[in-house]
Amino acid sequence: MKGVLLVNLGSPDSTDPKDVKKYLDEFLMDPRVIDVPFWLRSFIVRGIILNTRPKKSAEAYQKIWWDEGSPLIVISERLQKKIQEKTTVPVALAMRYGSMTLKKGLQELVDQGVDEVLTIPLYPQFAMATTETIDVKVEELKKEFFPQLEITSLPAFYNKPEYIEVLSRSIAESLEGVDYEHLLFSYHGVPERHIYKRDITKRHCKIDGSCCITPSPAHEFCYRHQCLKTTALVAEKLNLKPGTYSNAFQSRLGFDPWLKPPTDRTIERLGLEGTKKMAIVTPAFVSDCLETLEEIAMEGQEIFHEAGGQEFTVIPCLNDRDDWAEVLTGWIDHWRIVDVKTAIA
Numbered sequence: 126m127k128g129v130l131l132v133n134l135g136s137p138d139s140t141d142p143k144d145v146k147k148y149l150d151e152f153l154m155d156p157r158v159i160d161v162p163f164w165l166r167s168f169i170v171r172g173i174i175l176n177t178r179p180k181k182s183a184e185a186y187q188k189i190w191w192d193e194g195s196p197l198i199v200i201s202e203r204l205q206k207k208i209q210e211k212t213t214v215p216v217a218l219a220m221r222y223g224s225m226t227l228k229k230g231l232q233e234l235v236d237q238g239v240d241e242v243l244t245i246p247l248y249p250q251f252a253m254a255t256t257e258t259i260d261v262k263v264e265e266l267k268k269e270f271f272p273q274l275e276i277t278s279l280p281a282f283y284n285k286p287e288y289i290e291v292l293s294r295s296i297a298e299s300l301e302g303v304d305y306e307h308l309l310f311s312y313h314g315v316p317e318r319h320i321y322k323r324d325i326t327k328r329h330c331k332i333d334g335s336c337c338i339t340p341s342p343a344h345e346f347c348y349r350h351q352c353l354k355t356t357a358l359v360a361e362k363l364n365l366k367p368g369t370y371s372n373a374f375q376s377r378l379g380f381d382p383w384l385k386p387p388t389d390r391t392i393e394r395l396g397l398e399g400t401k402k403m404a405i406v407t408p409a410f411v412s413d414c415l416e417t418l419e420e421i422a423m424e425g426q427e428i429f430h431e432a433g434g435q436e437f438t439v440i441p442c443l444n445d446r447d448d449w450a451e452v453l454t455g456w457i458d459h460w461r462i463v464d465v466k467t468a469i470a
């Protein structure tokens with residue numbers, strides 16, 4: 126029997142700094158998130174970051190936490206329930222980090238008689254720190270605990286027409302009747318090194334003005350290309366005029382070069398240059414979370430106002446929109462009947 130495992134990033138168990146520390150330790154010690162040798166990662170994470178960040182992050186989580194728990198988890202659960210109502214195959218939910226483990230999610234499916242699993246990393250664009258780490262962990266778990274399972278992973282869907290349609294519609298709906306001068310597409314950042322490491326041609330990606338818009342097999346695993354492509358397709362669909370929208374990358378951590386331009390500086394620049402009304406959308410996240418509700422909706426808004434801006438419209442993530450649940454159900458049903466390669470072809 127076939128079954129589906131939806132996978133998102135995860136959150137701490139609570140906003141207590143102890144829980145945040147435990148979560149950050151697991152997250153940042155992942156060699157696909159901080160991709161340096163173990164001794165150096167240990168030194169950076171356990172020797173430096175975990176001494177100060179948990180308290181600061183816990184305060185940020187406290188500002189956005191809901192009565193039911195972490196927004197990212199609550200929203201993912203709502204999405205799972207909606208999809209389950211629309212399809213006959215069992216649908217489970219797991220997180221890459223934290224208590225809702227991938228192992229528990231796979232076990233839940235096995236307990237229902239599933240022997241063929243489709244994992245759906247809930248990230249539109251491929252990154253080492255997101256899609257890849259899920260796929261690798263699932264493979265490890267299969268080897269150790271679930272050798273009987275046949276497991277397939279849904280690839281990144283950054284350019285799939287159904288996804289672009291729903292994302293564009295959600296943006297259009299949020300901006301209906303809103304007067305704005307600039308729409309900023311803010312994606313989660315990654316270190317530039319992650320892009321070079323996953324260039325399968327070993328020479329295409331230069332992170333310059335042209336590599337990401339010049340066709341190449343490297344794009345299958347190029348996070349930057351995939352982000353720029355999502356924006357370009359949405360801009361085409363919504364008929365956005367050149368100069369009225371741009372891309373930026375948020376949430377930088379550490380001192381390595383990360384993808385540019387940074388979201389906070391871009392918001393500030395727009396304000397300082399005289400933009401009074403801006404809107405912002407965060408397509409690297411399918412569920413609202415700390416990075417959208419606090420870093421963008423709170424900090425971003427403050428930066429814009431301090432720089433002279435007046436109206437800052439934040440477009441919600443797709444969350445558990447009906448049309449988004451329909452798209453995922455469509456991909457699942459296609460896989461159930463045919464296969465995953467053509468499911469989102």
Ligand SMILES: C=CC1=C(C)c2cc3[nH]c(cc4nc(cc5[nH]c(cc1n2)c(C)c5CCC(=O)O)C(CCC(=O)O)=C4C)c(C)c3C=C
Nearest residue numbers: 134135136158182197252254255313315378409414415416
């Ligand atoms: C080296 C550090 C990080 C990389 C690389 C990274 C990539 C990355 N992350 C997301 C999605 C999310 N990240 C979230 C929180 C978060 N991310 C990092 C660091 C890196 N992320 C940290 C330290 C944190 C924790 C919060 C903090 O202390 O600031 C979240 C929110 C989780 C929640 O509970 O709400 C998401 C979602 C993507 C998509 C990505 C690469 C493309």
Ligand SMILES: [Fe+2]
Nearest residue numbers: 254313376416
């Ligand atoms: Fe992150």
Ligand SMILES: [Fe+2]
Nearest residue numbers: 330331336337
């Ligand atoms: Fe590129």
